[in-house]
Amino acid sequence: xxxxxxxxxxxxxxxxxxxxxxxxxxxxxxxxxxxxxxxxxxxxxxxxxxxxxxxxxxxxxxxxxxxxxxxxxxxxxxxxxxxxxxxxxxxxxxxxxxxxxxxxxxxxxxxxxxxxxxxxxxxxxxxxxxxxxxxxxxxxxxxxxxxxxxxxxxxxxxxxxxxxxxxxxxxxxxxxxxxxxxxxxxxxxxxxxxxxxxxxxxxxxxxxxxxxxxxxxxxxxxxxxxxxxxxxxxxxxxxxxxxxxxxxxxxxxxxxxxxxxxxxxxxxxxxxxxxxxxxxxxxxxxxxxxxxxxxxxxxxxxxxxxxxxxxxxxxxxxxxxxxxxxxxxxxxxxxxxx
Amino acid sequence: xxxxxxxxxxxxxxxxxxxxxxxxxxxxxxxxxxxxxxxxxxxxxxxxxxxxxxxxxxxxxxxxxxxxxxxxxxxxxxxxxxxxxxxxxxxxxxxxxxxxxxxxxxxxxxxxxxxxxxxxxxxxxxxxxxxxxxxxxxxxxxxxxxxxxxxxxxxxxxxxxxxxxxxxxxxxxxxxxxxxxxxxxxxxxxxxxxxxxxxxxxxxxxxxxxxxxxxxxxxxxxxxxxxxxxxxxxxxxxxxxxxxxxxxxxxxxxxxxxxxxxxxxxxxxxxxxxxxxxxxxxxxxxxxxxxxxxxxxxxxxxxxxxxxxxxxxxxxxxxxxxxxxxxxxxxxxxxxxxxxxxxxxxxxxxxxxxxxxxxxxxxxxxxxxxxxxxxxxxxxxxxxxxxxxxxxxxxxxxxxxxxxxxxxxxxxxxxxxxxxxxxxxxxxxxxxxxxxxxxxxxxxxxxxxxxxxxxxxxxxxxxxxxxxxxxxxxxxxxxxxxxxxxxxxxxxxxxxx
Numbered sequence: 001x002x003x004x005x006x007x008x009x010x011x012x013x014x015x016x017x018x019x020x021x022x023x024x025x026x027x028x029x030x031x032x033x034x035x036x037x038x039x040x041x042x043x044x045x046x047x048x049x050x051x052x053x054x055x056x057x058x059x060x061x062x063x064x065x066x067x068x069x070x071x072x073x074x075x076x077x078x079x080x081x082x083x084x085x086x087x088x089x090x091x092x093x094x095x096x097x098x099x100x101x102x103x104x105x106x107x108x109x110x111x112x113x114x115x116x117x118x119x120x121x122x123x124x125x126x127x128x129x130x131x132x133x134x135x136x137x138x139x140x141x142x143x144x145x146x147x148x149x150x151x152x153x154x155x156x157x158x159x160x161x162x163x164x165x166x167x168x169x170x171x172x173x174x175x176x177x178x179x180x181x182x183x184x185x186x187x188x189x190x191x192x193x194x195x196x197x198x199x200x201x202x203x204x205x206x207x208x209x210x211x212x213x214x215x216x217x218x219x220x221x222x223x224x225x226x227x228x229x230x231x232x233x234x235x236x237x238x239x240x241x242x243x244x245x246x247x248x249x250x251x252x253x254x255x256x257x258x259x260x261x262x263x264x265x266x267x268x269x270x271x272x273x274x275x276x277x278x279x280x281x282x283x284x285x286x287x288x289x290x291x292x293x294x295x296x297x298x299x300x301x302x303x304x305x306x307x308x309x310x311x312x313x314x315x316x317x318x319x320x321x322x323x324x325x326x327x328x329x330x331x332x333x334x335x336x337x338x
Numbered sequence: 339x340x341x342x343x344x345x346x347x348x349x350x351x352x353x354x355x356x357x358x359x360x361x362x363x364x365x366x367x368x369x370x371x372x373x374x375x376x377x378x379x380x381x382x383x384x385x386x387x388x389x390x391x392x393x394x395x396x397x398x399x400x401x402x403x404x405x406x407x408x409x410x411x412x413x414x415x416x417x418x419x420x421x422x423x424x425x426x427x428x429x430x431x432x433x434x435x436x437x438x439x440x441x442x443x444x445x446x447x448x449x450x451x452x453x454x455x456x457x458x459x460x461x462x463x464x465x466x467x468x469x470x471x472x473x474x475x476x477x478x479x480x481x482x483x484x485x486x487x488x489x490x491x492x493x494x495x496x497x498x499x500x501x502x503x504x505x506x507x508x509x510x511x512x513x514x515x516x517x518x519x520x521x522x523x524x525x526x527x528x529x530x531x532x533x534x535x536x537x538x539x540x541x542x543x544x545x546x547x548x549x550x551x552x553x554x555x556x557x558x559x560x561x562x563x564x565x566x567x568x569x570x571x572x573x574x575x576x577x578x579x580x581x582x583x584x585x586x587x588x589x590x591x592x593x594x595x596x597x598x599x600x601x602x603x604x605x606x607x608x609x610x611x612x613x614x615x616x617x618x619x620x621x622x623x624x625x626x627x628x629x630x631x632x633x634x635x636x637x638x639x640x641x642x643x644x645x646x647x648x649x650x651x652x653x654x655x656x657x658x659x660x661x662x663x664x665x666x667x668x669x670x671x672x673x674x675x676x677x678x679x680x681x682x683x684x685x686x687x688x689x690x691x692x693x694x695x696x697x698x699x700x701x702x703x704x705x706x707x708x709x710x711x712x713x714x715x716x717x718x719x720x721x722x723x724x725x726x727x728x729x730x731x732x733x734x735x736x737x738x739x740x741x742x743x744x745x746x747x748x749x750x751x752x753x754x755x756x757x758x759x760x761x762x763x764x765x766x767x768x769x770x771x772x773x774x775x776x777x778x779x780x781x782x783x784x785x786x787x788x789x790x791x792x793x794x795x796x797x798x799x800x801x802x803x804x805x806x807x808x809x810x811x812x813x814x815x816x817x818x819x820x821x822x823x824x825x826x827x828x829x830x831x832x833x834x835x
Contacts, residue, residue, distance in 0.1 A: 203697035213683035221694040
């Protein structure tokens with residue numbers, strides 16, 4: 001991780017926390033705050049919630065985190081670019097249905113069904129991105145269309161019933177563990193590394209930040225803003241499909257009614273992590289902390305036996321509170337720097 | 339005329355800003371029914387005078403009076419109450435709302451808490467009639483052209499029954515044919531007994547609209563003279579003052595090489611058959627007043643705008659109009675007029691803002707080479723003397739001049755050979771200006787084509803090897819070498835058709 005101490009040799013500013021030092025202080029404060037909050041949560045839950053500290057529960061938290069995390073990395077870049085993708089939940093459910101249907105009813109070999117599933121996810125996302133890039137349809141609207149259509153399609157294809165998935169080795173692996181660690185968590189971790197690299201070290205990643213920071217300046221510099229926008233949504237579409245496959249593996253079925261509201265958990269994790277909805281500023285490390293924060297709260301509320309309906313209330317309050325603190329921090333910081 | 343006719347006046351007014359005296363010991367007055375043109379170069383003190391009269395700024399010494407009441411301690415709201423209405427260059431309309439709604443924005447006619455549409459429409463018709471304009475009041479303002487929007491602004495100001503109406507460059511964003519409408523309206527308003535202060539750079543327009551003109555220079559009023567008898571030459575001389583022409587002992591080296599970029603007969607709503615040749619190895623200035631088509635020329639050349647007709651050739655080959663990225667690949671680079679809005683990504687580092695112009699040059703199969711980024715950025719930071727704490731400092735923290743250098747550096751990094759610089763010295767301090775001029779010279783000496791667009795004729799006359807003067811969307815004159823004289827450039831730029 002880059003530090004801010006001046007160095008003699010010219011070193012590029014691209015660090016894990018990106019968006020430049022102007023936002024970096026705020027970002028760092030936010031991350032430290034989040035780490036603090038997670039530590040406090042951990043301590044409080046260890047004391048109050050029986051079974052929180054058990055190995056089984058910790059691994060369950062990791063597994064739950066992957067449900068949000070896998071898509072959250074891509075969502076971070078989407079939001080950094082000043083866009084939003086709200087189609088995640090339905091996209092995940094649809095892709096689980098597609099996998100179940102393709103292997104069952106349509107008798108496709110599993111590998112082919114998997115490929116189909118991922119390809120369709122990628123193309124659907126790219127389609128939303130294309131609507132945004134080519135016709136300037138706001139991404140909220142383009143993905144709202146997907147949100148509605150994919151949920152409807154998934155339910156329609158299954159009559160609202162789970163479609164069982166014939167077990168196989170790969171599905172077992174995806175739903176199981178490798179060396180004791182849940183496979184989805186490993187996938188999430190690998191993807192995290194990939195996204196940190198992409199965000200900070202590739203032309204594409206830096207262009208995303210440039211587009212989010214000032215799209216017109218990026219365009220005038222010769223960056224293909226349209227191409228970047230299409231790729232962004234193709235990526236979220238693809239990772240939603242990956243999540244769908246993991247979901248299907250975990251449930252042993254394709255389920256059109258699954259993952260309701262997942263998009264909001266993902267967006268909340270990104271925003272809590274300090275990524276600005278206005279674009280141009282954000283950090284994957286922050287998102288990772290946001291994912292951890294949300295997952296631990298969810299887990300704790302269950303263990304504490306809070307009424308499931310009331311859990312949503314608590315989460316809502318905590319999410320807004322976290323973002324409010326972030327906004328206040330950045331305002332104080334911004335007042336000093338500008 | 340009796341003294342009671344004086345609507346607004348400034349007596350021995352002085353206004354200082356840190357580092358400059360914007361107005362010094364100024365006496366100024368306007369009477370009812372008169373249209374007074376305010377003339378002067380950028381920074382001469384016109385805007386300050388307007389701000390004083392509208393209550394946006396306070397005098398440091400002397401006094402300002404409207405209808406005999408001192409403006410001391412009054413804000414814009416109170417001054418508006420005294421009968422001063424100002425229409426600024428930037429319009430403050432809501433495009434989606436109707437003309438009628440815009441006219442009474444925030445002060446909508448209401449009855450029992452509900453907006454009274456009938457009364458609003460009736461008043462709107464009356465407001466448009468007062469300025470003598472026939473405009474559909476139910477249309478959305480966004481569907482009107484620039485001229486229509488300007489007229490709505492004026493109608494809104496006139497509806498307040500002002501004693502003094504200030505129009506700050508009301509025609510700068512209008513095409514030549516639309517200017518007439520605004521002129522007519524200004525005359526009509528004056529006939530109703532309103533004092534009108536009219537800021538403009540176009541002499542032909544001033545002659546049509548104004549009775550007299552006040553020339554401002556260096557914060558002082560040079561003279562107030564009747565426009566009908568004064569010649570454009572005389573007025574230009576007043577705006578410039580005693581010309582320190584001795585400085586003109588500079589070398590101009592107009593290039594004799596064949597042009598690298600040419601345009602013929604460019605037409606759009608702001609361009610009217612514009613021809614231009616851009617040659618390697620020289621600094622070509624594009625002079626012209628605000629709204630003359632300077633920026634539009636650059637945008638059409640680089641392919642950001644698609645002209646209705648006309649042809650652009652790069653190294654002799656016709657290029658598809660509007661092919662911006664192809665033009666960049668062909669070696670063009672443009673620094674936009676509005677640097678903050680269009681030029682920089684404020685949160686990103688200086689280094690990344692530089693390499694943005696060509697990310698391929700510092701990456702291998704899409705992966706950035708940090709060392710290459712650092713070296714490329716450092717080399718340009720050194721070359722252009724960009725003052726930054728570190729290469730990674732967010733560009734938003736830099737001064738305007740240094741930001742501008744970064745935007746220029748972007749194209750040097752990309753290896754551009756044709757540099758189109760739109761107002762590169764706007765909002766830049768004196769030292770940085772000097773450095774930017776030096777860089778332009780150096781780039782021209784290296785054999786690049788440098789196109790320098792500026793609203794300040796002085797710097798063009800100072801720096802350029804050749805100057806094209808644009809007026810009304812046409813290139814009306816080309817001066818090269820010793821033909822370049824400030825007075826001549828200015829006279830052509832503001833002259834009547």
